[in-house]
Amino acid sequence: MAAANFERALALVLRHEGGFSDHPSDPGGATMMGITQATLGAWRGQPVTRADIRELSRQEATSIYRVRYWNAVAGDQLPAGIDLAAFDYAVNSGPQRVIRTLQGLVAVEVDGWMGPQTLGAIRAADPRSLIEALCAARLRFLRQLHTFPIFGRGWMRRVAEIERESLRLTLSSRPAGTANQKEKTMFDTKTLLQSRTVWANVVGFGSIALSLMGFQTMGLDQGLLTDRLLEFVAAGSFVASTVFRVIATKRLI
Numbered sequence: 582m583a584a585a586n587f588e589r590a591l592a593l594v595l596r597h598e599g600g601f602s603d604h605p606s607d608p609g610g611a612t613m614m615g616i617t618q619a620t621l622g623a624w625r626g627q628p629v630t631r632a633d634i635r636e637l638s639r640q641e642a643t644s645i646y647r648v649r650y651w652n653a654v655a656g657d658q659l660p661a662g663i664d665l666a667a668f669d670y671a672v673n674s675g676p677q678r679v680i681r682t683l684q685g686l687v688a689v690e691v692d693g694w695m696g697p698q699t700l701g702a703i704r705a706a707d708p709r710s711l712i713e714a715l716c717a718a719r720l721r722f723l724r725q726l727h728t729f730p731i732f733g734r735g736w737m738r739r740v741a742e743i744e745r746e747s748l749r750l751t752l753s754s755r756p757a758g759t760a761n762q763k764e765k766t767m768f769d770t771k772t773l774l775q776s777r778t779v780w781a782n783v784v785g786f787g788s789i790a791l792s793l794m795g796f797q798t799m800g801l802d803q804g805l806l807t808d809r810l811l812e813f814v815a816a817g818s819f820v821a822s823t824v825f826r827v828i829a830t831k832r833l834i
Contacts, residue, residue, distance in 0.1 A: 586750065587651050590665045591643060593746060594672050597739045601635055606731045613637040615672060616645055624649070646672070654679055655695040660704055662751030666712045669743045670719050673736075682718050686711060708751045716744040 598615030609617040613634045621637060622629045624645050651657075653676035654667045671679045677693045684691040687702035703711065723729060723736050 586661060586664050587647060587656060589750075590651070590656070590668050591646055593665065593743065594646065594669055595642075597669075597742075598672075603631075606728055608728070614639070614642045616642055620645065620649070650676060653695075655700060658695075658700055660708050660751070661754035662708050662712055662747040662749075663703060663715075665750055666715050666743060666747040669739075670715065673739075674719070674722065678722070679715075682715060682722075683711075686714050686718065709748055712744060712747045712751065716740050716747075 595614055598612070601611070601613050603611040609619070611618050611631050611634050613621075614637065616634070616637055618629055618631065618634050621634060624641075650671045651664075651668050654664075654671050656664045656668050659667060667679050667683065670682075680693050680695050680699070681691050683703060684693075684699055687699070687706050689699050689702045720737065720740055723733065723740070729736070
């Protein structure tokens with residue numbers, strides 16, 4: 582599995598979380614390396630101050646991330662790539678939401694517990710397709726938050742980067758020689774289809790074409806339409822990969 586990936590995953594999370602922050606619109610209040618005052622207080626078992634947050638050490642932050650987020654989603658037992666996508670989602674939105682989302686995606690009982698059945702279903706799923714579907718579900722949830730207009734652009738960049746890194750981690754974790762040229766070509770094609778830049782250009786050119794044909798496109802939210810197209814591609818890819826995997830498994834039995 583992916584027990585050695587925690588440090589790499591944490592480095593990516595901390596790159597997005599940064600140092601001390603106290604944005605007035607952030608419901609979490611003051612944070613240091615992404616750790617909120619409430620989280621630190623719960624970790625230490627006593628109330629903490631803003632000064633305590635500012636003085637939070639990297640060592641203590643690492644322990645909090647390991648126990649409260651990585652271990653909570655069974656990071657060491659998840660396939661490479663899926664571990665990163667689940668961990669970063671948990672840091673932003675809580676482990677329970679991540680586990681329930683994964684359970685829904687792999688069609689097991691949604692009980693919020695990362696048990697043997699859930700882990701087995703995750704390991705049996707196509708990792709690339711599951712990462713794409715998980716990140717798409719994460720974006721759907723983030724868009725529902727009242728703070729999305731303020732933090733949405735940054736969140737979208739973060740999810741896009743985590744998805745890219747997770748997919749790379751999945752590919753690089755395979756034994757040498759197992760990825761043939763056909764698989765690599767398929768991966769490159771999927772990456773192209775999942776590119777936000779590609780779909781943004783498609784939507785943009787489509788809008789121009791419709792305008793030239795006399796259609797009114799002034800009220801079209803091109804960013805939202807692009808995101809919906811990406812979600813559709815991710816969901817379709819996951820379903821197709823799962824179906825093909827089931828068919829292949831039955832043929833081997």
